[in-house]
Amino acid sequence: MRFLLFLVCLFSLTYSTIAQPSTSGSVYSLTGYVRESVTQQPIQGVTIFISDSRRGVTTGKDGYFIISVPAGTYTVRFSHVGFKPVALPITIREHTYRDVLLEDDTKSLEEVTVTTEAPDRNVRKVEIGVSQMSIRNIKRIPAFMGEVDVVRSLLLLPGVSTVGEGAPGLNIRGGSTDQNLVLMDDAPIFNASHLMGFFSVFNPDAVRDVTLHRGGVAPAYGGRASSVLDIKVREPDNQKWSVSGGVGLVSSRLGVEGPLIKNKLSILAASRLAINDFLFKIGPTNLRDTRANFYDVTTKLKYLLDEHHTLTFTGYIGKDVFKLASDSLATVEVNASSTRYDYRTLNGTLRWNYFINDRFNLATTAVVSHYASTNSSPDSANAFRLESEIQQRQLKTDLSFLVNEAHSVQGGVSVIDYRIQPNQLIPGTSSNVLPVILPLEQAYELAAYIQDEWTVNANFSVLAGLRYSELLTQGPATVRTYQEGIPKEDETVASVKTYSAGTIFHRAGGFEPRLALRFTLAEGQSIKAGYNRLRQYIHQITNTTAALPTARWALSNPYIQPQIADQWSLGYFRNTATNMYELSAEVYYKLIQNAIDYKDGAQLLLTRFPETELLQGQGKAYGLETMVRKNKGFWTGWASYTYARTFLTIDGPYLEERVNNGNVYPANFDKPHTVNIAAVYRPSARFNVSLNFTYSTGRPITQPYARARVNGVVVPIYIDRNQQRIPDYHRLDFSMQFEQDPAKKKRWQSSWVFSVYNVYARKNAYSVFYKLNSRSFTDASKLAIFGTAFPSLTYNFKF
Structure with a gap:
């Protein structure tokens, strides 16, 4: 907490010091954005150089630049590898805004892959x-x-x-x-x-x-x-209006963007809609009432107040409705009601960016995120709604300081407010189901960080950082104390303590150091090493292999400790002289404290005190990741091989709190070998062919070891968890894309994409399950999600 308060005071002092207005009336700012001419994507790392004054800057991740010069007329050059350079005469008599578009420098397709960053x-x-x-x-x-x-x-x-x-x-x-x-x-x-x-x-x-x-x-x-996984929504075009979209087999898309006030206020709105009920009408009888629909809308508003201040709002709303025709997928019609899954996300982000000067940048962001899920059944006798939701509100601010071209410092503070409704069961009007409402979970997560990126010399760079985070869990809450010397169960409760709303009853936190080092061996070659410590205070509680939308979330508390991961990495990276080929190899080793698993037969939904069903122990992961990539020519793409292992050890003090008797066992997602190949052939600017192939080891499963007969019913007996595997997985995909001739500038632009997923129709196993009956021990069955080839045709347009 002292570290957090120190950084808050430091930010306040720094802001009050550097935010003083300039007293010079003869120096003005040239600002704007640099974008790719066709896609309007911002380009990071563009060099803006004013030869007359010998001054230069580079664009940031959003393509924005700001440079201060005295009044006058200058030749400003914009250049970036993979794009045609542009030199513009610009007269500066006041604060000037200018957007710049760069065109691909394909050079007859000598380089067909254009990136938004430096090639090396x-x-x-x-x-x-x-x-x-x-x-x-x-x-x-x-x-x-x-x-x-x-x-x-x-x-x-x-x-x-x-x-x-x-x-x-x-x-x-x-x-x-x-x-x-x-x-x-x-x-x-x-x-x-x-x-x-x-x-x-x-x-x-x-x-x-x-x-x-x-x-x-x-x-x-x-x-x-x-x-x-950091996903950035693109910047809306502030020069002209355009409409884009596409029509596909599963969903259709429509988007619009353009300036509400030219060079000041612009908007982007992109939507998708999928109504797929009709696809099931032509399928098997028992699937014809299936529903599988969704929609989402992504919006972004950008307002440039002046050359220093920018306001950006990003909004997202999405909803899914998924319902199977019945709770049984058997071919025999059964008298069972179907279960419907509804889940939705509503997010909003408001960001104020203050470009103080060429060296200081202050960004303050307010975030609201809401996720809700409902699982319902319409059966009149047993009708119910099972609901859960997560609400997260966050306020953070980040200050960047460019000391010089070789040295930059960044710091920030953050406050997150969590509100989680784990589960509530609401019966129907005439239902026999009893209502269950689990208590609301609330907490604040406080964090502060500082990092220093320093290029010591041409051969050595370091990025060192320190983060402090702390979770303050607050009431209302009921906390149990369990009897010593026996497992935590409902029957072993010693006492119960109740905390009122707003009372902080549990704290957890600590420092999270981060370090990365780069050593240059020769031109185009480097070795890197890194160390990270990460803390996690919010957890998804599920005992299924793939978490359903109804899986509950829980905050750390006196019995659910934060998960802590320490990871060490070492890698070798090499590019050829022309950056046509990239080669990389990384090894990593990770230790996880308080890894979460569950007891055999755990009941997690509607459990008021999940610590009686959960187990925590140690995790270990290590692996090798290799990749070779081709960036130029008619053929581009990459191939990678990964060797990865993940093991858990749950060795509690009591037999009921151990998994596999406390011995090491592989995690559900442990896949030792994975091979991926992606290739793109582009013989012309109007046509390209893409292929990708993937192979991986089958994941672990738990199979019955023996059987028992109880009152004439066959019951499976399981010994150790995750000691068998499903068959290995492999798949080939193919696509062709036809585009308009880019040399012919047309208002209406369109393209066709034809693709085939799972070309050779392999029935890859998703899971292996067993049907028990009185005559035979087991009938093993394999479930394949995509057991055939899936062709599709999509039409895209923009005008």
Whole structure:
């Protein structure tokens, strides 16, 4: 807390010192944005150089620049690798705003992959285990059912996996799905999937770029123990209006953007709508009443007050409705009501950016995020609604200080207000179900950080940071005390203490050091090393392999300790002289304290005191990630191989609080071997072909070891958890894209995308289950989610 108060005072003092207005009347600011001419995407790292005054700056991640010069007429040059340079005569008599568009420098397709960063950034950057993908490259990856998917594309990166096709969430370097912090313009996304995991909630028409921090997590981020997925919504065009969209098999898209006040206020609105009920009308009889619909709307408003102050608002709303025709997928008609899943997300982010001068930048952000889920059944005798929701409100501020070209410092403070309704069961009008309402969970998470990035010399750079975070859990709450020497159960409660609203009854926190080092071996070669400590105070409580939307969330308390991850990384990075090829190899080792698992037969929904069902222990993950990438030529793409292991040890003091008798066992998502290959062939500017192939080891499962017969009923007997595996997984995807000739400038632009998912129709196992009967021990069955090839055709347009 003292560290946090110190940083707050430091920020106040710094702000009051540097925010003084300039007394010079002869110096003015030239500001604006640099964007790519076709997609209007901001370009980071563009060099803006005024030859007359020998002054220069580079654009930030949003393409913004600001440079101060005396009044006069200058030749301003804008240049970046992969784009045609532009030199503009600009007369400055007052504060001047100018937007600049750069065109791709394809040079007859000698270089067809244009990035928004320097081509050798993977070698020169300090951080390790950070991958960035532009939306342009994501759109070239073959899509399932024609839906360009931001999250699914990450599965082609090393170190990223999932428990199965269509499963929500990602497993990154030995972390569970809830250990990933997913952000859309700083707002957290608690469920990043549509249709129970088949598609992601991110509209590709609204996304600018995607950055995955799986190894090196900057001190500005915290709250999760595995990774940060940072998704940025693109900036709206403030020069002209345009309409874009697409029509596909699963969903249709429509977006509009343009200036409300030219060069001052602009807006972006992108929407998707999927009404897929008609697809099931032609399917099997028992699936014809299935519903699988969703919609989402992403908006962004940007207001440029002046050359120093910018206000940005990002909003997102999304909703899903998923209902199976009956609770049984058997071919025999049964008298059972169907279960309906409704879940929705509502987020808003307001950001004030203050470009104080060429060296100081202050950004203050207010975030509101709300996620709610409802599971309901209409059966009159047993009708119910099972509801849960999470509300997070956050206020944070970040100050950046550019000491010089080789030295930059950044710091910030953050306050998060959590409000969680774990579960409430609401019966129908004439239902026999009894109501259950679990108490509201509330807490504040306070954090402060500071980091220093220093290029010591041409061969050595360091990024060092320190973050402090603390969770203050508050009432109203009821906390049990359990009898000593026996397991925590409802029958072993010694006493109960009640805390009133607003009373802080539990604190947890500590420091989180971050360090990254880069050593340059030779031109185009570097070695990097890193260390991170991450703390997680909010946890998803589920005992299913793939978490359903109804999975409850819980805050740390006296019995659910924060998960703490310590990760060490070491990597070798190399580029060829022309940056045509990139080669990287990283090894990592991670230790996880207070990893969460559950007791055998745990009942987690509607459990008032989940500590009686949960277990915490130690986790260990290690692996090797290799990748080779080709950036130029008619053929581009990458190939990666990952070796990764994740183990848990739950060894409590009592037999009931152990898993596998306290021995080490693999986690549900442990997949030792993964191979990914992605290739794009672009022989002309109007046509490209994309292929991707993926292979991975089957995930662990628990199979019955023996059987017992109790009163004529066969009962399976399980010994050890996660000691068997489902069959290995592999799949090939293909797509073709036809575009208009970019040389012919037309108001109406369109493209066609034809894709085939799972080309050779492999029936990959999602799970293996057993049917027990009195005559045979088991009948093993394999469940395949996508057991055939899925062709699709999508039409995209923009005008």
